[in-house]
Amino acid sequence: MLQLKKKKMKNNMNKLLLVITILFFNCLNYESPSRLLNALNDIDYSSNDTIDLKQVYSFEWDSLYIFREFVEPEAINEIIGLDCECDMVPDSLELYIFINDKEIVKKVIVEAMGYDFYVEEYLDFEKSIKIESISSKFKVVNNKNNYILKPIM
Known part of the structure; x- marks a missing residue:
């Protein structure tokens, strides 16, 4: 009886931990895989090679x-x-900060895998890349x- 109670308590704790983890990542706008990686995977490369x-x-x-x-x-x-009101970017993740009219409109944490931006002036970027919406292709x-x-271009 006691072991059954302990097992049930452990299951409840695991469920609670799972719920807390999901809520935590949802609050951070976490994407795994990223929206961009999904779009890249969906491209028909026989007819289109742009995004x-x-x-x-x-x-x-x-x-x-x-940000790396x-x-x-x-x-x-x-x-x-601007004041991003953010923490240090975690290991193996990137932080996307979108700005519109000098205000942060969205912050997204994404896994740093599956694609690289090859922007000449940022080939060895250590901290960040900036992409203007007019140069988004x-x-x-x-x-x-x-x-x-x-x-x-």
């Missing part, structure tokens, strides 16, 4: 900042010129297990 980030992220935004893992909030604030190169996104 427009304005269509993938279809809300209003002027600029998208992509371990970037501190102070550095993020300095780069975007990219040529997609399907490179085996990884997509390379090159800006279309």
